[in-house]
Amino acid sequence: MSEQSMKQQETAAQLNDSEATVTKSTSSLLSSLRLPDTYSATGGITQPLKPTFGKMNKHRFCRVHPGVEYKFRCLLVDDKENGETYLAAPSMAGHLGSLATAKTIRLAVDNSGIPKLIGEPDIDLSARRNLWQSSYKDAIDQAENNWVRVEANMKAGQYEITKSSNDLGDPKWPNQPMEELINDAFSGRIIDSPDHPYIRQIQGRI
Amino acid sequence: MILQNFLLRDCITLDFEFRPLGGREGNPPEVICMVAHEIGTGKYHRIFQEELYKLKAPPFPIDKTSVIVAYFASAEMSCFKALGWPMPQNILDLYAEFRNRTNGYSYLPGGRSLLGAMKFFGLDSIAPEHKEEMRALALRGAPYNHLERSSLLDYCQSDVDALLPLVKVMLPEIDQPRALLRGRYNIAIAAMETTGTPIDTETYTDLCYFWDKIKCELILEVDANYGVYQDGVFKSDLFERYLEVANIPWPRTATGKLKLDEDTFKDMSKAHPILLSLRNLRDCLAKLRLSDLYVGSDGRNRCMLSQFSSITGRNQPSTTKFVFGLSKWLRGLIQPRPGMAIAYIDWSQQEFGIAAALSQDKNMLAAYLSGDPYLAFAKQAGAVPQNATKHSHPNERNQYKQCVLATQYGMGAESLAGRLGTPELRAKQLLDMHKKVYRTFWDWSDNLYNATVAFNQVTTLFGWQLNVQPDLNPRSLRNFPMQANAAEMLRLACILIEEKGINICAPVHDALLIEAPEDQIDRAVVVAQGCMEEASAILLGGFKLASDAKIIRSPDRFHEDSGQIFWDRVMSILDRIKNNENLNAGC
Numbered sequence: 100m101s102e103q104s105m106k107q108q109e110t111a112a113q114l115n116d117s118e119a120t121v122t123k124s125t126s127s128l129l130s131s132l133r134l135p136d137t138y139s140a141t142g143g144i145t146q147p148l149k150p151t152f153g154k155m156n157k158h159r160f161c162r163v164h165p166g167v168e169y170k171f172r173c174l175l176v177d178d179k180e181n182g183e184t185y186l187a188a189p190s191m192a193g194h195l196g197s198l199a200t201a202k203t204i205r206l207a208v209d210n211s212g213i214p215k216l217i218g219e220p221d222i223d224l225s226a227r228r229n230l231w232q233s234s235y236k237d238a239i240d241q242a243e244n245n246w247v248r249v250e251a252n253m254k255a256g257q258y259e260i261t262k263s264s265n266d267l268g269d270p271k272w273p274n275q276p277m278e279e280l281i282n283d284a285f286s287g288r289i290i291d292s293p294d295h296p297y298i299r300q301i302q303g304r305i
Numbered sequence: 306m307i308l309q310n311f312l313l314r315d316c317i318t319l320d321f322e323f324r325p326l327g328g329r330e331g332n333p334p335e336v337i338c339m340v341a342h343e344i345g346t347g348k349y350h351r352i353f354q355e356e357l358y359k360l361k362a363p364p365f366p367i368d369k370t371s372v373i374v375a376y377f378a379s380a381e382m383s384c385f386k387a388l389g390w391p392m393p394q395n396i397l398d399l400y401a402e403f404r405n406r407t408n409g410y411s412y413l414p415g416g417r418s419l420l421g422a423m424k425f426f427g428l429d430s431i432a433p434e435h436k437e438e439m440r441a442l443a444l445r446g447a448p449y450n451h452l453e454r455s456s457l458l459d460y461c462q463s464d465v466d467a468l469l470p471l472v473k474v475m476l477p478e479i480d481q482p483r484a485l486l487r488g489r490y491n492i493a494i495a496a497m498e499t500t501g502t503p504i505d506t507e508t509y510t511d512l513c514y515f516w517d518k519i520k521c522e523l524i525l526e527v528d529a530n531y532g533v534y535q536d537g538v539f540k541s542d543l544f545e546r547y548l549e550v551a552n553i554p555w556p557r558t559a560t561g562k563l564k565l566d567e568d569t570f571k572d573m574s575k576a577h578p579i580l581l582s583l584r585n586l587r588d589c590l591a592k593l594r595l596s597d598l599y600v601g602s603d604g605r606n607r608c609m610l611s612q613f614s615s616i617t618g619r620n621q622p623s624t625t626k627f628v629f630g631l632s633k634w635l636r637g638l639i640q641p642r643p644g645m646a647i648a649y650i651d652w653s654q655q656e657f658g659i660a661a662a663l664s665q666d667k668n669m670l671a672a673y674l675s676g677d678p679y680l681a682f683a684k685q686a687g688a689v690p691q692n693a694t695k696h697s698h699p700n701e702r703n704q705y706k707q708c709v710l711a712t713q714y715g716m717g718a719e720s721l722a723g724r725l726g727t728p729e730l731r732a733k734q735l736l737d738m739h740k741k742v743y744r745t746f747w748d749w750s751d752n753l754y755n756a757t758v759a760f761n762q763v764t765t766l767f768g769w770q771l772n773v774q775p776d777l778n779p780r781s782l783r784n785f786p787m788q789a790n791a792a793e794m795l796r797l798a799c800i801l802i803e804e805k806g807i808n809i810c811a812p813v814h815d816a817l818l819i820e821a822p823e824d825q826i827d828r829a830v831v832v833a834q835g836c837m838e839e840a841s842a843i844l845l846g847g848f849k850l851a852s853d854a855k856i857i858r859s860p861d862r863f864h865e866d867s868g869q870i871f872w873d874r875v876m877s878i879l880d881r882i883k884n885n886e887n888l889n890a891g892c
Contacts (some may be wrong), residue, residue: 112862125804129797130658130843133766138663139749142756211737265687268741 147273149283150206150214152184159209159262160246162270163217163239168280169206169277174199175218176290178297184218186281188291195290203210205239206280210246212271216284230257246270310481311372316397317365318374318468321678322443322461330619330626331601331608331765333499336384337443338454340461341365344469351458352811354447357388367393374472376400376419376464378488379612382495396488399471402479404613405487409772417614423467426474430467434459444565485797487613493799493809494612494620494879501605502628502818503647504598504809505640505862512638512875513595515882520590522878527586539587541565553577556723560632567591567725571589576726585871588632595635610812616781617788619767620812629813634868634875639818639857646826646858650833651816652841653851654678655789656713657795662848663786664749668742676851679706686738708735714782750783757782766844767793794844801836823858830854 140172154162174187176199202218209215219239220232234257238249246263273280290297323638326332341350343365350364358826361384367373371393375381385392391405400864403422407413415421423430442453449457449843460703483495512519521537528534533544541563548563555573556564567588574584588736599608614621624630628639641647652658657678661669672681680698683689683705689698704725711721722732740747757763757773763782764770769789773782795815802809802817807829810818817837834852841850857863864872 125801126839126843129486129800129840132486133843133846134483134764134768136663136766136846138753138756140752140756142752142754142759145751145755210741225838 111219123203147275148212148214150203150216150280152216152218155207155215155217155242155247155249156209156213156258157248157250159211159213160248160261160267161207161209161242162246163242164206164208164272165243170219171204171277171281173202173204175202175204176200176297184286185288185290185297186285188289191239191290191293191295194293194302198301199260202279204281206272206277207242208270208272209288211269214273214280216280230255232259234260311472313397313476315319315370316344316374316472318342318344318465318472319381320375320461320468321381322439322457323380323384323387324446325601327445327602328444329602331501331599331606332603333601333607334380334383334387335446335448336387337449338457338461339384340458342462342465343371349462351462352450353458360388360390362390363393367391369394371395372397372485373488374399374468376422376468376471378491379494379498379610382491383498384417386495386499392769394491395485395486396491397472397479398488398491399468399475401487401491401613402475402484405484405618405768406475406478407772408616408618408770409774411774411776419464419467419471421720422471426471428467428470428474442730443606454600482767486767486800487769489519489800490512490612490796493796493803494610496803497799497811498610500808500820501607502639502812503641503645503820504600504604504606504628504638506604508596508876508879509600509638511600511879511883515879516593516595518882519875519878522882523586523589523875526827526874526878527582531583533583539565551577551579553580567722572720572724573755575724581867582874584648585632585868587635592624592632593635594625595631597623598628598631599626606811613769615792617785618765618792619788619814627811629818631810632872633865634871636865636868637862637872637876639863640822640861641823641857641859642825643859645820646823646856647810647820647863648819648826648830648833648854648856649813649816649818649863650830650837650852650854651813652794652837653853655791655815655850656849657709658841658848659790659794659845660713660746661844661853663790664746666743666745666749669746670848674860677702679709681704682709682739682742684859685742688690688738704731704735708732708739711736712739713784715778715784738856747775753786754779754783757785765789767797769793775866789843794840794850797843798837799834802833805832805836807833807836818863826858827855830856864891 101213140199144149154228174189174192174195176195178185178189187195192199203221204216207215207217207220217239222236235249237249238258238260241247241262243261246267248261248263250259252259319339321339322336322337323334326335336354338352338353342348352364365371373381373393373394374397376398377400378396380826382392382396399422400417403425404417407425413425415424419452420436439457442457447521524534524537531547533540533547535543545563553573556569558564570580570584570587574580596604608622608626610620610622612620622630628636639647654673657669658673661673668685672678672685675681677695680689680693680695681699682704683698684691684693686705688705689701693701695702707721707725711724718729718732718736721736722729725732729808751756753763761773762770763773763785765786769792771785771789795812798811798817799809802819808820810820817833819829819833834854837852838849842848
C-alpha cells in the first residue's frame with residue numbers, strides 16, 4: 100500500500116469518525132426535543148351500538164352468541180298491521196292469546212359489527228313441520244360456530260343458509276348485558292299491563 | 306447547537322437586503338446590505354455591500370450564547386452562504402413561529418408577511434408603499450449613490466426594528482427548544498436553495514422557443530387516437546362520443562355533464578390507461594407556463610422553497626417556478642452535469658409506516674415490516690395465499706394498494722371505485738376490510754379525532770400545531786398526524802444530511818434529490834439514507850422507515866415512470882420541428 104493511499108484511508112476514517120460524532124450528538128439532541136406522544140390520550144368513549152330486533156341481515160354473514168346469558172325466553176307479539184314487534188310479560192299471555200308466540204331472543208352480530216336481536220322459534224315436534232321455522236332454527240344453530248348468511252327462498256318455502264368459505268375472524272360482540280340490549284331494542288314496545296294500547300285494541304277497548 | 310432556554314437579551318435581530326445575482330431569477334443572492342441589532346447591548350451593525358463581502362464572519366456573536374432572530378430566516382441564511390460566513394448556532398424564525406401560532410386560521414388580516422404578523426399583534430409598522438419602493442431599489446442593483454445607500458440601510462433597519470416588538474410579544478408563548486429546531490431547518494433550506502437542481506438548459510430553451518408549435522403538433526399527434534379536439538380546443542361532446550365508442554363509463558356532475566376536472570382525469574386514466582396520453586396532453590396544455598421556471602445563469606433551478614407554508618408544515622414552493630412543481634414529464638429537464646450524478650431518495654410507504662408506528666397497530670406494523678405492505682394487506686385480508694408475490698397476484702395487490710392509498714387520501718368508495726374501474730360495492734368491501742384488518746389503527750384514529758375536536762388543536766411530535774376550524778375537512782384532520790409528522794421527519798432528515806455535507810438539490814414532497822460527483826454518489830446515497838432512517842427513528846420512537854434510492858448519472862435524465870413516454874413524444878416533435886426549421890433556413 101502506498102503512503103498516499105494509506106493517508107487517504109486515514110483521512111476517510113477520520114472523516115467517518117467526525118461524521119459519527121456530529122450525527123450522534125445531533126441525533127441525541129433532536130431526540131431530546133421529541134414531545135410525548137399524546138395521540139392515544141382518550142378523546143372520547145364511543146358508546147356501544149344499540150341493537151334492533153329483526154331477522155339476520157340477508158346481505159351479511161352473521162354469528163349468534165352461544166352463551167346462555169344471551170338467551171332470553173319470552174313472549175313476542177308481531178303486529179303486522181303496524182309493522183311492530185312487542186315483547187310481552189308472561190302475565191299478559193291470557194290477554195294476548197294466540198297472538199303471542201313463545202320465542203327465545205338471541206344476540207346476533209354481522210361481520211361489520213352491527214348487533215341485532217333475533218327471535219329463535221320454539222319447534223313444536225307434535226305440530227305439522229314448518230320449514231321456515233326449522234330452517235331458521237338450523238341457521239341459528241350453525242351461526243353459533245360459523246359465519247352464515249341467511250336468506251329467504253320463497254320458492255322453496257324455507258331459509259337458505261350460506262356458510263362463509265372465508266375466515267371472517269372473531270365476531271365483535273357488544274359488551275352490554277342481555278337485559279340492557281333487550282331494553283334498548285324494545286324500548287316503548289313492552290306489553291306489561293292489560294291497559295297497554297295494543298291489548299285495548301285487540302279487545303275492542305278505546 | 307440549540308440553546309434550550311433563552312432570553313430577549315440573548316437575541317440579535319437581523320435583516321438583509323439582496324437581489325438575485327445579476328438580477329436574474331434562479332441565481333443565488335447578491336447581498337446589498339445588512340442591519341443587525343444586538344438587543345442585549347443595544348449595538349447596531351449597519352453594513353453595506355462591499356464591506357460585507359470583505360468580512361469572513363458576521364460582526365456579532367453566532368455561537369451558542371446568542372440567538373439570531375429573523376423573519377423568513379432562510380433568506381438571511383442564504384445571504385450568510387453567499388458571503389461565505391459560518392452558520393449561526395441558534396436561529397429563531399418568527400415567520401415559522403407566526404405560521405405555527407396561526408396555522409389553520411382561515412383569515413389573517415394582513416396575511417403571513419412581517420407586516421401581517423405586526424398587524425395581527427396590533428403593532429405599528431412601516432407603510433407597505435414605502436416597502437415596495439425600497440424593494441424595487443434593492444432589485445435594481447448597484448451602483449447606489451450615497452442617498453440610496455442610506456435609504457436602503459434605513460429601510461433594512463426598519464424591518465430589524467420591527468422584529469424587536471414582535472419577538473417581545475411572541476417570545477412568552479414560543480416553545481423555545483422546538484422553535485430553534487424549526488429555525489435550524491432554515492440552514493438546510495438555504496443550502497438547498499443555494500444548490501438548486503441541474504437543468505438541461507439547451508432543451509429548456511428549445512422547449513420555450515418552440516412551445517407554440519410543439520403544442521399544435523402534440524394535439525394533432527395525441528388526438529389522432531381520440532378525436533376530441535377541434536381547432537386546438539377540447540370538445541366535451543366529441544369526448545362523450547369517444548367514451549361511448551370505447552365503452553368507458555365516465556363520472557358526471559349533478560347536472561349530468563361529464564366531469565372534466567383534473568382529479569377525475571387522473572383517476573380515470575389510472576383505471577383506463579388508454580386515456581393516459583390524453584390526460585397528459587390536457588395537463589400540459591392547461592398548466593404549462595415554461596417561461597416562469599427559475600433557471601439561473603449556471604443552469605440550475607433555484608426558487609424559494611416556502612418552508613412551513615402548508616397546513617401540515619410542509620414546504621410549498623411555487624408550482625411554476627420550481628421544476629418539481631411542473632407536470633411530471635418535464636422532470637426530464639433535470640440532468641446532472643458531466644462528471645456528476647443525482648439521486649432521488651424517498652421513504653418507502655412513509656405514510657403507512659408512520660400510521661403503523663403511531664397507532665401501534667400490530668397488523669399494520671407487520672405489514673410495513675414485510676417490505677410490501679400492499680401485498681401483506683391482501684394476505685391479512687385473506688384475499689391471496691400466504692405465499693403470494695406481487696408477480697403471482699398483481700391485480701389483487703393493486704386493488705389492496707389502491708385501498709391503502711385511498712384511506713390515506715381520505716377517498717370514499719365512489720372515488721376508489723373510479724380509480725379501480727370496479728363497481729362501488731367492491732370499493733366499499735375493500736374499505737371495510739381495511740377497517741377490519743387495521744381495527745387498532747381505526748380505533749386510534751377515532752380517538753384522535755375525538756380528542757382533536759374536543760380541544761380544537763392537534764400537534765406533531767415536534768410541536769407543529771394546527772388550530773382546528775369548524776370548516777376543516779374531517780378526513781384531513783384524521784390524516785394530519787401522518788402528513789405533518791412526515792413533514793417533521795423530512796426536516797429532521799434535511800438537518801442531518803446537511804450537517805454531513807451532502808448537497809441536497811431539492812425536497813420533493815417527502816423525498817429528496819441529492820447531488821455528488823459521479824464517483825462519490827454511491828457513498829452519498831448511503832449517508833443520506835442513513836440520515837433518513839435516523840430521522841424516522843427519532844420521530845417514531847425507534848421505529849425505522851426504509852427508503853428507496855434511484856441514481857441518475859450524467860448524461861441520463863431524471864424521469865418519472867409515468868412521464869417518460871410523454872417526454873419522448875415531445876422530444877421527437879421538437880426534433881422534427883428543429884429539423885424543418887434547419888431545412889427551411891437552408892432553402
